[in-house]
Structure formats: structure tokens, C-alpha cells
Amino acid sequence: MTDTPAIELTGATKRFRTPSGALHTAVRDLDLTVAQGEFVAVVGPTGCGKSTTLTLVSGLEEPTEGEVRVYGEPVRGIDPKVGFVFQQDAVFPWRTVLSNVMAGPRFRGVPTAEARERARDWLGRVGLAAFEDRYPHQLSGGMRKRVALAQTFVNDPSILLMDEPFSALDVQTRALMSDQLLELWAGTGSSVVFVTHDLDEAIALADRVVVMTAGPATVKEVFTVDLPRPRTVEAVRLEPRFVELYREIWASLGEEVRITRERGAGRAA
């Protein structure tokens, strides 16, 4: 492992032009570094710019100002090392489950037979082996999300961007998938940026938890989660240090959530 950080945002700012023509700043002067093999969770009030930050790292969007680097190289377009689990449903409705998971390897020129084998392997791991012939509209929301996970993981990304990937899952599946994600991550040594609204999840999974300010997003505070690994989500919750961290992060985040809420109320009035 070298010292080059996997992800490096320096002074990144993103402005969008709203339909009325005004400029809306979604991310402002954001500095964030993710080391290789590090797991970073990002929490922040709704609408503050978390998803936007991920699109900057993925190369789907360019920063208006500042710089985004992946493995030391400035991001120009989409990097094949990056995997992105989107917040919204993004599986292809006209492809079957199997064909959806095969899409990534096929797009990257892997022969059909090998792509199918890898896709089947991943469908098994997310518990959807029996559903490979279904179309997405025949699945539940949670199942579709698992298809999306398999679709991303099958490409073996070394940088994994996850935007509230488990928010559509039931509590049990969520714990299961979290443990599985940890296992997987430990095996691959990939760097993860994991956006979530669930502090339990953030602390249980991450090496560091980044709290963002009310929009436009910038880093407010970073908490280092000094809980020993390997962890399992259920066990780590009971440690005193976990509870302590939870309280600290909750206080820091709560303030920003309140600001966001007051702003929303002010605008509505």
C-alpha cells in the first residue's frame, strides 16, 4: 500500500444552474481525503450535497472549482476503478436480473460465459439466485436494491461509492448486507465512501465518520471510529465506545439538521 490517497477533494465546489437561472451552490470548498483501503461514512442533513459529492468523485460531474483526484490523478471522465451504488433505482428495467448483473462485465468486454458465471456468483451472495429470470418490476424494492449491489460489486471496484445503499432494505437484510459488505471490503482492500442517514450503520461500518454541514455541504467534523476490527454490526453496537461516539456524532449532526429544518420552515413561510 502506498501513501497516495485513494480519493482527494481539495476546495471542491459545485454550483448548479437552477431552472430560474440562478446559481445554486450544492457543495462549497470541500476538503476530504480517503486513504487506500479506508472506509469513510458520510452523514449530513438531507439535501446538503452528499450525493453531489459522490458524483464529483465518480467523474459523472465536474467540480465548478477546486480539484478531485483519484489515486493522485485528477478525475477526467469516468474511472473504471470506481463503482457507484445510486440512491435512486438505476437497474435496467428491460433486462432480467441476471442480465442486469452481467451488464458491467459485458460493457467492459468480458466474454458472455465468464460474465454470466461472475454474475451468478454475485446473485448467490446477495440471495437472489432463484430470481435471475425475473424482470425488475417483478421484484420488491429491497430485492431491486440487492440487484444494484451485485451489479456494482461484480466489477470489482477499488473505489466504492455508496449512496444510502441499504435504506430500502428491511432491518434484518440490512444487518446481513452490512456484515457482508464488511467482509467483502476486508477481502478486497477497496476504499469506500458510504453515505447514510443511519448513525448506527455509519459507526458500525466506518473507520471515520464525516459530518457535513447544512447545505452547501462542507466538512464540519470528522470522527475517528477506534473500534477494533473485524466487527459485526450486531456486536459492535453494544460496546461503550460505540455509544459514546454515537452521542458525540449525534450532537454534531443534530445542530446541522436543526439549521436545515429552520431554513426549510423559513422558506415555506
Next chain:
Amino acid sequence: MPLETVRTEAGRAPAATTRTEARERAARNRRLGVHAARAGVLAAFLGLWEVCARADVIDPFNFSQPSRIWDQIWQWVSHGTAQGPLGEQIGYTLYEALSGWVIGVTGGVLLGIALGRVRFLADVFGPYIKVLNAIPRIVLAPIFLIWFGLGPASKVASAVVLVFFPVFFNAFQGAREVDRNLVANARILGADNRRVTLQVVIPAATTWIFTSLHVSFGFALIGAIVGEYIGATKGLGLLVAAAQGTFNAAGVYAAMTILAVVALLTEGLLTFAEKKLFRWKPADAGDGR
């Protein structure tokens, strides 16, 4: 106690089956009723027409009557038309409509998707397409007759211009309105621009394109018929023109009837193809009709 439970369950089971049976029977009866009523409406309409024509309430010379129309169709079927066998006329019209349709659809889809994907092309060609679309295109039929002569080519051309625009606009819209998340996902998964177009934009736009295919086949038939009506050596449109020229109202109606049947059959084929192609879509409630 257990005995009682058994008895109630035993008593309920046949009741449940009879209920589903009753429901099925009711549904079947309803369907039969609808079909019977439909046939009744047609019979009443034809009967009234026939009676009025025979009683000279309406002038059979202008309005013809079902029995004469039927005689005309039968005569065409058994003895052929003045222009040749009936099958040949239908074949010509279908051939022209189908060629025009295929060319128009191919052109419309390709150009629609190209302009929907490439902003520069859309900006350059957009105004021209709007202007062309504003021309009532059916008036081009006589021009095509001058350009391409009495043969099928002029009819194919009329069909093409009628088909092209609705297909083009739908394909364009479809390509424009593709879910941005799907495109983003495909790009992250490793798709280049060509793959995004072929494997995301085109499948997403097929729904839009197919809605226009139904309408546009009707347009293709109109183009072919109008072209034939203006000037041709073969075809159903020529039958209409010839019948009209000899004041044979029954002939006009007979040709219309044959056209309607042909149009309905092709419509059925399209619906069948659509069902095959759109297995991935949730069956929507309004589909049952």
C-alpha cells in the same frame, strides 16, 4: 369440537369453489354479452341501411346498400376486378404501404435518436424539421406522382413522408427523456457512448417508438391509397377511383371495406409483436380493455 371444525371446513370448501366458478361464469357471460351486443349493433346498422335503401328512404345510387356492396366484393373475389385479380390489388397496396412504412420508420427512428442524443444535430436540424412538419404533407402526393411516375415509387414516397414525422418526433422525445440515472449507471458500469445509445437509449425509447408505430401504419396506408387514387395502374386506391369514375357507389364502399379489414389485420399483428417485445414492462391495468 374437532368434528365440528372438520364439518365447517368440509362445508366451506365446496362453497369456495362454487364461488370462483360463479365468478368465472359471470365473467364469461359478460364477455359473451359484449360480443353479442357488438354483433347486434352491426346487424342493426346494416339492416337499417338495407331497409332504408330498399324503401327508397335513402338513394341507393348515392348511398348504395349492404347487399350490393357484398355482391361487389363477391364479384371481385370470384371474377377479379377490371384492373386484374383482387388479390393483386391488395398486394400492391400492401406492398407500397409496407415499404413506405419500413423506410419511414427506419428513417424516423434513426434520425430521432441521433438528434435526441447529439445536441449539435438537434440545434442545426430542429428548425428545418419543424418547417417540413408544418407542410400538410398529403399535398406532396401529386408532386411525387410527377417525380416518380404512375408506378409504386410515388406511393411509397407519399407513405414515407406521412410515416416519418410522427415516428421521428416520438423517437426524438424518447431519446431525450431517458432516465438520467440509467444513463449514469450504464456509464459507471463501463458503457461507452455507443453502448449507452444502443443498450440504454434505444430500449428506453422503444415504448415511445411503438406508440407511434400503430398510428403510423395507418398513415402509410393512407399515403399509398391517396397516391393510387391520384394516379396508378394497380391498387385498392385505383379501385376506389375507378368505381367512382363509373358512378359505382357499391364499388367505393366495397374497396373501403376491404381496406378496413386489411388495416385491422395488420394492427393485430403489431399488437402481437408489441406484447412479445415488452415482456419487461409491468402489465398495466388499462391494457385489458
